[in-house]
Structures are given as structure tokens and as C-alpha cells.
Amino acid sequence: MDRWWSDGTERGGVLWGGVIAIVATGAFLGIFQNALVRAGSKEDGLAWKYEAPKLETLEDIMAKQNGGSAPPTPAPMVDPNDPLGIPAGVTDIPDVGRPIEVTVTKVRELVDKKGAVIIDARDAPEYAAGHIPGAINMPFDEVITDTARLEAFDQQGKPILVYCGGATCELSMKLGYALVAAGKTKILVYTGGMPEWTAMQYPIEQGAKPEGA
Amino acid sequence: MSALAFLRHPTVRRVAQLGAGVIFIAAALPKIADLASFAGSIHNFHMEPVIPVAVVNLLAMTIPWIELLAGLALISNVKPRAGAVVYTGLMVVFTVAVVIALARGLSFECGCFGKAGAATLGTKKLLENLGMLALGVVASTERRA
Numbered sequence: 001m002d003r004w005w006s007d008g009t010e011r012g013g014v015l016w017g018g019v020i021a022i023v024a025t026g027a028f029l030g031i032f033q034n035a036l037v038r039a040g041s042k043e044d045g046l047a048w049k050y051e052a053p054k055l056e057t058l059e060d061i062m063a064k065q066n067g068g069s070a071p072p073t074p075a076p077m078v079d080p081n082d083p084l085g086i087p088a089g090v091t092d093i094p095d096v097g098r099p100i101e102v103t104v105t106k107v108r109e110l111v112d113k114k115g116a117v118i119i120d121a122r123d124a125p126e127y128a129a130g131h132i133p134g135a136i137n138m139p140f141d142e143v144i145t146d147t148a149r150l151e152a153f154d155q156q157g158k159p160i161l162v163y164c165g166g167a168t169c170e171l172s173m174k175l176g177y178a179l180v181a182a183g184k185t186k187i188l189v190y191t192g193g194m195p196e197w198t199a200m201q202y203p204i205e206q207g208a209k210p211e212g213a
Numbered sequence: 214m215s216a217l218a219f220l221r222h223p224t225v226r227r228v229a230q231l232g233a234g235v236i237f238i239a240a241a242l243p244k245i246a247d248l249a250s251f252a253g254s255i256h257n258f259h260m261e262p263v264i265p266v267a268v269v270n271l272l273a274m275t276i277p278w279i280e281l282l283a284g285l286a287l288i289s290n291v292k293p294r295a296g297a298v299v300y301t302g303l304m305v306v307f308t309v310a311v312v313i314a315l316a317r318g319l320s321f322e323c324g325c326f327g328k329a330g331a332a333t334l335g336t337k338k339l340l341e342n343l344g345m346l347a348l349g350v351v352a353s354t355e356r357r358a
Binding site: 008009010011015016017018019021022023025026027029030031033034045046047048049050051052170 | 271295299355
């Protein structure tokens with residue numbers, strides 16, 4: 001070994017020296033790049049410490065809109081005679097321009113009163129095996145890159161409730177953001193998803209009902 | 214020629230190194246361009262018990278550059294064996310992460326090749342990873358001076 005750069009004959013200490021050099025230089029460059037980007041604009045770079053993306057809950061938003069610490073009061077009802085509106089008895093959902101997290105109680109209310117268009121973001125077989133009654137299947141993989149389909153989606157003047165089946169339902173959160181980007185409003189994300197719904201022993205619908213049916 | 218001898222053949226090794234190098238460079242560039250999505254992808258694996266959530270961003274900024282350098286080493290034939298060892302090591306880590314995620318029933322895009330290659334985790338992804346891992350092993354074989 002007489003050339004520092006070698007061409008595949010390196011072994012032992014020289015080999016591991018190279019491995020460490022690649023890892024250390026790569027790590028340095030990565031941190032350096034981020035530091036440079038952050039020096040230009042903090043938002044463009046990554047924070048040094050990661051924080052998991054979180055959605056604001058409906059309760060938080062309602063509380064804020066009702067003036068800080070005041071307990072949430074029932075939101076105004078929508079005209080029951082408006083066929084496209086939200087049925088009476090379902091609190092109106094504020095339009096905040098980003099997905100809102102909802103809990104199982106609210107989901108049950110929306111399902112019972114048909115107060116939202118429900119999207120199941122899981123794959124077709126999972127959907128067919130059992131889903132929240134009335135839910136439309138829009139598999140995440142199929143629709144996430146299909147902007148036209150998301151834009152064409154008819155929310156019938158109602159809020160859209162998205163859920164899936166993962167441990168934390170990140171797909172539904174992502175689909176929620178995609179729907180907002182596609183111009184949809186009042187997007188709700190049920191992070192508990194199918195596992196929680198099943199655990200609550202709430203009604204489940206089976207079969208592959210196509211979208212829009 | 215035995216199978217082992219074939220895998221240690223200089224031309225086979227060089228082809229494996231070039232293939233592995235192209236894979237890593239192709240994987241690194243989109244991630245470097247969009248670190249935030251990659252950080253989200255890492256978080257999706259939910260490796261909290263092993264990797265604290267706080268370091269997810271540090272991993273997201275460093276891994277793509279390490280991939281890029283390893284890929285360049287493999288392609289340029291400058292320390293290709295070191296590049297191949299880094300490649301193989303990372304592939305082992307990625308594959309283990311995919312296996313654990315699948316075993317836990319997690320379903321999300323892996324972000325393996327940045328956002329564009331939004332493959333959702335599944336058996337196909339696992340087989341793909343095993344193939345890329347095998348490529349790394351062949352690329353790592355020693356060249357006799």
C-alpha cells in the first residue's frame with residue numbers, strides 16, 4: 001500500500017481509518033450545511049433538537065377562539081335547512097387552514113350525525129376488513145401524489161375527517177396537510193384511528209365501498 | 214469457477230461498487246435537498262427506545278452526507294472498500310429498522326430515497342433492502358494487491 005487513496009486493497013487499520021474518515025467527514029459536512037442554512041434563515045434549517053410534529057386539538061382551538069382560558073361554549077349551529085350544511089347539533093368546525101386533531105368522542109358524534117365526510121387512508125384490503133361507518137377509502141399511497149384527485153374530492157360542504165390505522169397515524173396527518181394544500185377546508189385528523197375505534201367497540205362497517213358511492 | 218470466486222472477481226466487485234455508489238448518491242441528494250422530510254421519515258420509524266427523539270434531526274442532517282461520501286468513494290475508486298463498508302453498515306441499520314417497523318405493524322413511507330421515492334414499507338421494501346445489502350457485501354470484498 002503505497003498510495004494514500006488506495007483502490008480496494010486497503011485492510012485492517014487503513015480500512016477502518018477510511019471508514020471513520022467517511023463517517024466523520026459526512027457528519028461534519030451535514031452539521032456544517034445545516035449551520036450555514038440556519039445562519040441564513042432559521043426556518044430553512046433544521047432545529048438542532050428534533051420536535052415531533054403535533055396537531056392542535058379541536059378543544060385547544062375552540063378554547064382559544066373563546067378567549068384564552070374560558071371553557072369552550074357550544075359553537076353556533078349551522079342552519080338545519082341548509083342541505084349541504086352541517087346538521088344541527090354538531091358543533092361547527094373552525095377553518096384554521098391546517099389539520100386539526102380530534103378525539104374519539106368527537107369522531108363518534110360526527111359519525112352518528114353524519115357531520116363530516118370521512119376518509120379512511122389505509123390500503124383497500126384493510127378498509128374492506130372493517131372501517132368506520134360511512135368512511136370512503138382513499139389509500140394514502142394512491143392519492144398522496146395525485147393532486148388532481150385530492151382537488152376534485154367533494155367534501156359536500158362538510159368538514160373532512162381523516163383516519164388510518166398506524167400506531168400514531170402519521171399518514172392521516174400527512175394526508176390532512178395534502179388536503180389543505182389541495183384547497184380543502186376544515187380538515188380533521190383522528191389520530192387514534194381504527195385501533196382505538198375498534199377498542200371502543202364502536203360500530204364497524206365491512207366491505208369495499210368505492211369512493212363516492 | 215465457484216460461486217465464491219465469482220463474487221470475489223475484480224470485475225464483479227467493481228460493478229457492485231459502482232452500483233452501490235449510484236444507489237447511495239441517488240438516495241443522498243434528495244434527502245440533502247429536503248432535510249425536514251427526511252427527519253420526519255426517521256421519526257416515523259419510532260425508534261425512541263433506542264434512539265432518542267431529540268437526535269432525529271442530527272441523524273437527518275448527517276446520514277445523507279455520509280451516504281454521499283460513501284457513494285463517491287465507491288464510484289471514484291478512492292478508498293472504495295471503506296466506502297463499501299460504510300454502505301454495508303448503513304444498509305444493515307436501515308434493514309433492521311425496516312424489519313422492526315414491519316414487525317410492529319407500522320405503515321408509512323420510508324423516505325429511503327427522499328420524498329420522490331415514496332415507497333410504503335412492506336415486504337417489497339424489505340427484499341429491496343436485502344438485495345442492496347448483498348450488493349454491499351460483494352462490494353466490500355478485499356482486492357488483493
